[in-house]
Amino acid sequence: MINKINGFFKNEYIYSIITRFVVITISLIQSILCARYLGASLKGSSAYMSSIASIGSIVITFGMHQAYPYFRKKYGKENIYQDYVSLVVLLYAIYFIVAVILACFVIETPEVKAATIMIPIMGYANVVGYVCLIENPNRRNRWWTIITFIDVIFVAMLWLFTNSNFKFAVSILIFADAIKGIVYTYELKIKPRYHKEMWKLVKELFSYGFFPMIALLMTTLNYRIDVLMLKSYSYISNAEIGIYSVGISFADKIVLIPDTLAGILASKLAKGANEDEVVKVSRICFWASCLMCIGFFVVGGWAIPFLYGKEYENSFNVLMISAIGSVFIGYFKLIAQYNIINKEQIKNVIMLSVAIVVDVIGNLLLIPVWGINGAALATGLGNLVCGVVFVVWFSRKANTKLSKMFILQKSDFKLIKSIFKK
Secondary structure (H helix, E strand, O other): HHHHHHHHHHHHHHHHHHHHHHHHHHHHHHHHHHHHHHHHHHHHHHHHHHHHHHHHHHHHHOOHHHHHHHHHHHHHHHHHHHHHHHHHHHHHHHHHHHHHHHHHHOOOOOHHHHHHHHOOOOOOOOHHHHHHHHHHHHHHHHHHHHHHHHHHHHHHHHHHHHEEEEEEHHHHHHHHHHHHHHHHHHHHHOOOOOOOOHHHHHHHHHHHHHHHHHHHHHHHHHHHHHHHHHHOOOOHHHHHHHHHHHHHHHHHHHHHHHHHHHHHHHHHHHHHOOOHHHHHHHHHHHHHHHHHHHHHHHHHHHHHHHHHHHHHOOOOOOHHHHHHHHHHHHHHHHHHHHHHHHHOOOHHHHHHHHHHHHHHHHHHHHHHHHHHHHHHHHHHHHHHHHHHHHHHHHHHHHOOHHHOOOOOOHHHHHHHHHHHHH
């Protein structure tokens, strides 16, 4: 019996899904504690700083982490690994020093100061975490769960023993990423080494990483541009942005399964899997997202005000309006991994640009009319367009019927049955 259980958990897809569900459950507790501790107004400021930091971390990373699977596949781990991780350590040390100087002597706005410090911390955690995911998905996911639990304890301690203020809001944003950076660095057994030849790798990485960086930046803008645009309207309060951020965070969880499996798919593609793997994972993820969407519709109306407090009850409207687009965005998350590993990252940029245009125009037209609900509709439309464009392109690229990207096949049911049978 023990051997069967161990075999079940050795499946990287299954282990990743289970880990993600555990992490989401723990993160939900953390989100509830944060929302109640900070209140809607500070929660809005927190969402604004997080949006800036997310965008900034992508720009300074320049696609380095997404380039790693391709170069690992091209050169082999033994020829690329130590040089790559050594460069990451050096670059982010420089980024952090520059960020501190800017925050202390150049930037004046408190929110932007804090976000500037967060940028290299968040970026480093993302890069070393992604390398861990490629090298040992199960181990990375195990640590991810542990760190998320520690993060909840940290927020709970603040809630119990302090009064909320701006500094504590910033510490909540930084805490988990700082711990991840430390733990993943230890896991990767990084032993920095520097020699003349490795600087050729810098040029290759940055050259390759440009289009993945643009694609990831567009993806993040697709999620974050609404918060930045809401902040630019003087009649939209921080409290409304806080309410919006809670609703959108639930909409993001609709893509729990594709978001989880994207990294595992990248790992498998880097090790030789082909288009059939993408097709299979995509259609399973689509229906998993549909089930998540239905579940949120059923329970969200009473669950959000019950868990987060009455001041967040309008978050459910944001969730409902943006949810349909979230169901389709999973296709982008999975197909983009295929494009990156097969050096077709420019396709991601071209197709994402269509979705970004829809999102930005939608925000410009709808926010003045419907406020945060208008932003939710614009985000939903942008995500819907993004998913449809990617799935249509990939079905042609892989020479597979469009229906196979949506309709479950007999082999899928056999696979699910065999997993639960084990």
